[in-house]
Amino acid sequence: MPPVDKTRDRDKRVPDVTVARLSVYARLLATLQSEGWETVSSAMMADRTPYAAAQIRRDLAWFGQLGTRGKGYDIRGLRETLDGILGVDAVRRVALVGVGNLGSALLGYTGFRTRNFRIVAAFDTDMRKVGRTSPDGVRVHSMGELPAVVAEERVEIAILAVPVPAAQSALDAVVDAGIRGVLNFAPTHLQPPPEVRVSTVDLAIEMEGLSYYLGRNAQQG
Amino acid sequence: MPPVDKTRDRDKRVPDVTVARLSVYARLLATLQSEGWETVSSAMMADRTPYAAAQIRRDLAWFGQLGTRGKGYDIRGLRETLDGILGVDAVRRVALVGVGNLGSALLGYTGFRTRNFRIVAAFDTDMRKVGRTSPDGVRVHSMGELPAVVAEERVEIAILAVPVPAAQSALDAVVDAGIRGVLNFAPTHLQPPPEVRVSTVDLAIEMEGLSYYLGRNAQQG
Numbered sequence A, B: 001m002p003p004v005d006k007t008r009d010r011d012k013r014v015p016d017v018t019v020a021r022l023s024v025y026a027r028l029l030a031t032l033q034s035e036g037w038e039t040v041s042s043a044m045m046a047d048r049t050p051y052a053a054a055q056i057r058r059d060l061a062w063f064g065q066l067g068t069r070g071k072g073y074d075i076r077g078l079r080e081t082l083d084g085i086l087g088v089d090a091v092r093r094v095a096l097v098g099v100g101n102l103g104s105a106l107l108g109y110t111g112f113r114t115r116n117f118r119i120v121a122a123f124d125t126d127m128r129k130v131g132r133t134s135p136d137g138v139r140v141h142s143m144g145e146l147p148a149v150v151a152e153e154r155v156e157i158a159i160l161a162v163p164v165p166a167a168q169s170a171l172d173a174v175v176d177a178g179i180r181g182v183l184n185f186a187p188t189h190l191q192p193p194p195e196v197r198v199s200t201v202d203l204a205i206e207m208e209g210l211s212y213y214l215g216r217n218a219q220q221g
Helices: A016-036 A044-048 A051-062 A075-086 A101-107 A143-152 A164-176 A204-218 B006-010 B016-033 B042-047 B053-061 B075-086 B101-107 B145-153 B164-176 B201-221
Strands: A092-097 A115-125 A141-142 A157-160 A181-184 A197-200 B091-097 B117-123 B157-160 B181-186 B199-201
Touching: A016 A051, A016 A075, A016 B201, A044 A051, A075 B201, A092 A101, A092 A143, A092 A164, A092 A197, A092 B201, A101 B101, A115 A143, A115 B201, A141 A143, A141 B101, A143 A164, A157 A164, A157 B075, A157 B201, A164 A181, A164 B145, A181 B201, A197 B201, A204 B016, A204 B075, A204 B091, A204 B157, A204 B181, A204 B199, B016 B053, B016 B075, B042 B053, B091 B101, B091 B145, B091 B164, B145 B164, B157 B164, B164 B181
Parallel strands: A092 A115, A092 A157, A115 A141, A157 A181, A181 A197, B091 B117, B091 B157, B157 B181, B181 B199
Antiparallel strands: none
């Protein structure tokens, strides 16, 4: 059993997969709340996620005694706790590097806004794009302006939506500007310094999950 | 210990997180092969992935006795086995629905091609886009042509890159055309029939992972 003292969670290494599941639980709780529920059991959460009730209880136990045995979890309280753990209880300010097709799509992605991530500035090397403003009012700056804009706008996270050959230099630029969290869309392995966390979104991994299940069904059918 | 009889893997429910890790292992093996290695131990794989050696051995044991105790895994053989399990040892034919900014970005995404996913046709409701051809020669069709093109092109997987209000009807259309695997980029919950698998890409979940780690570092620093 993981320890239940919430103040100790800084000292523990919560697995990445657990953190990813917390995001799923937070989404489910928002849905349940909108449906009018006030409490929820781990069994009910298991019915509406891909995870077993024991797994859910174990994940939540990393962060202390959040539920009451036999009564379940208070939805509003658990939701606030999870959002606090995930650091999305306040707005996180984000910079976008690369305003091509993908970058333009990300500027309009509503899934970021509903989880408190706000893209506050964009950057591109193409001077024809610099000075433009997105439909939501985000201005495109030159790469040279990155350090000043990141400081002024208090940016914490950068999204890299640049081609593979430009990805490492874009990473170096945002790291030099003081950013510690990077979401990378270029399908390549980047080398960050140890204090910087890079998550590379690999869209083919989700496709391989589908491919695996298509193969299973074909064998069974 | 999971059973080691490979022929039984259709009867087992391999967890989604295990399948996702297999994709990571397959990528690492390709890298190791290009570096000239012929065998690899689970300890060496652990050094170059976020996963522990015991985890890696447990994941691979789902699919039989793939390694030799004390010698490790034959890289070429393990890579072929994993690609076969994931169903990416042959080309998977994919249809793209929605040729906006995101769809256009996905048409050029090299990460699909290197893993044997080939977008062979695109669809859009905007008649100004219909009839155009992407830089890679993928033609944009009207939604009405979907059943005929899916059959003719032997499409197995659909990518939905449409706005939230259009997502469910796009899903219904590809399901009616006989597609059983769907990668959905619209940040909304879709209702597929039971024989169809939908993976919704939630980009905010990766951002929340970053946010969680930024919070930890701030507390520790």
